[in-house]
Amino acid sequence: MLSDLLFRLRSFFQRNRVEEEMNEELCFHFERQVEKYVASGLPRAEAERRARLTIGGEDKIKEDVREARGVGFVETSIQDLRYGVRMLRKNPSFTIVAILTLALGMGATTAIFSVVDALLLRPLPYNDPAKLVVVWENSIRHSHPHNVVAPANFTDWQRQNSVFESMAAMADTRVNLTGNGDPEQVVVQNVTAGFFHVVGVNPIVGSGFTEDNWKQGKDDVVILDYGFWKERFGGDPYLIGKAIDINGKPQVVVGVAPKDFNLYVKDGTLTGAKPQMWSPWVVPQSFGDRKQGLGRYLTVVARMKPGVKLAQAQDQMRTIAWRLQQQHPDTNAHWGATVVSIREQLSGDLRPALITLFCAVAFVLLIACANVSGLLLARAAKREKEIAIRSAIGASRWRVARQLLTESLLLGAVGGILGLLLALWGTNALLAASPKGLLGLNSVSVDIRLLSFSAAATLLSSLLFGILPSYVASHSTIAETLKDETRSSPVGGRRGLLRHALVVGQMGLALVLLAGSGLLIRSFVRLAGVNPGFESRNLLTFQVTLPRSKYGKDELQVAFFKELLARIRRVPGVRSVSMENYPPLTGLGAATGVHILGQPQVPISEGPVSGVRVVGPDYFATMRIPILAGRTFSDAELNEVRRVVIVNQAFVDKHLPGENPLGKRVVIHMRDDKVDEANPSEIIGVCGSVHQMGPGEEAKPNAYWPMPELPYSRMTILVSSSNAPLSLVSPIRYELHQIDSELPMASVASMDQLLSDSLSRSRFVMFVLGLFAAIALVLTAVGIYGVIAYGVAQRTHEIGIRMALGAQRGNVLGLVLGQGTRLTLIGVGIGIVAALGLTQLMGSLLYGVSATDPITFGAVIFILVAVALLATFVPARHATQVSPIVALRYE
């Protein structure tokens, strides 16, 4: 096989030498033959004549030899290619339309592929990532399978399982980084022993943690995130071994994690931000003690033993969780365990969106192919004569088909290359347009995977759009074509039928795309119209975290925030100011079991649940959350513990339906059980419900405590301003630093921005899908226009006769429009059926709209039919202007 190839290649590339050798060989043969005749007594002239006769036509022999040497294939291809280039250059309008269509289709496909590849397909930067899993508690009662884990359960899992090689827990928190430069709040991830072994990652600089670092007193070390190291420390390699000040305590930098290592598990984060450093977590003796109350806040990662499958691990964890339920019903009733592969965990919530986009873009490519295929069919009709003549002088069907396929490949290749360029530009535009952090990618570069995909897509689509036209063209009969001057068949027979089928298919695909994007647009409108429950306009938010070393006592924290709020209130432009521990739209919150006195006592894990928020003075006024019943907190209640609480309407609806909530007393289990039981809070007011987790999530029961009730060292300050909120940042920072110059002002954002960010994913997916649907609509319009216009051109003669026989313009218009309408309606019919099936798969992307929403479907059908008719109308009008005389003379 190889030697055959080499032989062919030599024949091809050393063509001149091989030719010379062949000439010499044949020449030698001729001379020997002459010599033979001369030796037998013939005169030389006669001998030469005889020799020539016996040998026969020299050129034919040479041609046969060339064929035998296998030059043919390569040479024919080159011939075809040259011919193809000539043909394409001769029809620039056809070529440009076809290439642009393909470039658009392939560019979009490649762009989406590059994102899908980076997020869903490419191997993750961990050692043997297939073995890496995240283990959650499964809150069966609240159908929340990815719930953070209680330390006691983590400890028991670690002890009892036999499927994991190692298991580690992490919890992130914000700390203040001081010294060299402005104080800054950074996110540190505290990790238990063996964490880096579980994830299988070693620092690129420095030696990393040692086992000793998890011993008391030896834990003052950190590993930095690569990006953070570059950004804050300029990538200084000499930083390793030096100490940085975290919350006022020196911590030695012992390593920098690899660039692409950034394990950020959204479902488990407590700060809602990517970690910027890792620190060993020396767990206290009481860590696994159930009697200490059972907060759940850990994210647990584990590495499966060799040979263990995900399903096995899931089975065993379920069994262990079930056993723990039996043993500790007070803390574990209705709690299971979920094992999730790291890939699923990291891309799980993006998967439906990406798969939808990928399907959509494949549709766009198919429509583009159908368009080009239709164009080629029409052009093949124009080239019928040329092809017939080629066949008549001996070209085989295969030879003709091959010529046409070569032209398709040529078109495809140019389109593909343009498409690749478009994709590179498009992907980076896509990433720039995508909300920050949504895709977790900054840029996409050309690599072998992208190139292979692009090449494969090019080849496949070239075959897809090229094979039909070349088959049809090579199978038309010569005699009929050469004879056929009468244009007897009104739509061009089989070829016309095929083009009609292509248009119908395009219509169907376009309808599916339009329906999908229509549904997303409607979802988005619904989502954007949701009243979040508070007023986001002119509201500034930022976080302040008080280090324990300086503000260890509750009273110090309360006093600090009281003074801060008082100072901010005096800043010009501030309308009102307040604070909250977990404000809406930050993706965070605390929730706990509550017991409403007067209702039967049940174990905490089975009783009612409510979110708990700690707020400052003027909270409801600042956020403009309405008070629906009762009153807000009094000054006294905001300054000392008075055991009062305000609950939201959702709390009343869920836990106190039909009762007067005011005056009811609730035990809120946020502190030690005994303290809570002895100190129920009285409901003094009911406020409006807030969509804490974003407009797409329902408003959940919530209880608001004034600050003294449960002081927090980290609060988000909320400033309502009379003008642009961000203009207040520097005067407010000044006030903050007047109190303590070491405290950073973190996560500064306007509430409008947070609200807009919370819609960003929906907006982004809607935007991209809408773009694809628009492209599909344009391509489809071009497709049906092409078919109808071509049909009209072919029927000029027939239309002329009709008009000569008395047909009115209206009749002709109706004739052509009718044809277009028929095609459109068939396509729309098929499209509706397909769309009804396919939009079901988008369920998780929709909000407040059913996947078969009749309004959306009605609207997109209307749009598609209108556009198609418009595209048909142009050639139809053209048909009415046919002059019978010209048409009849046209032959």
Next chain:
Amino acid sequence: MSRIDLPQGTLDLLILKTLTLEPLHGWAISERIQQISKEVLQVQQGSLYPALHRLERRGWIKARWGASENNRRAKYYELTRAGRKQLETEQDSWRRLTTAVAQILETT
């Protein structure tokens, strides 16, 4: 005796066979076939050279330039190991074909 046209495919067999003894150039191959078949088989140049180049492409014979009897440059073909093997199988199937054909001709 009149001349017979070569049946399809037999030319390859004959070329391989003539090359078993020694490397030959094209003209000599056609002469040799003619001589041995007592002038019954005549090889046309038009089929000989394409056949030679095809056999060369398949790797059954290889070509090299050498000096001819009268000291001219000529292209000599020789059998390769693969060619020898091919010859054996082709000879074998040829024999089976001819016996089978002969049997049919005799019995009817």
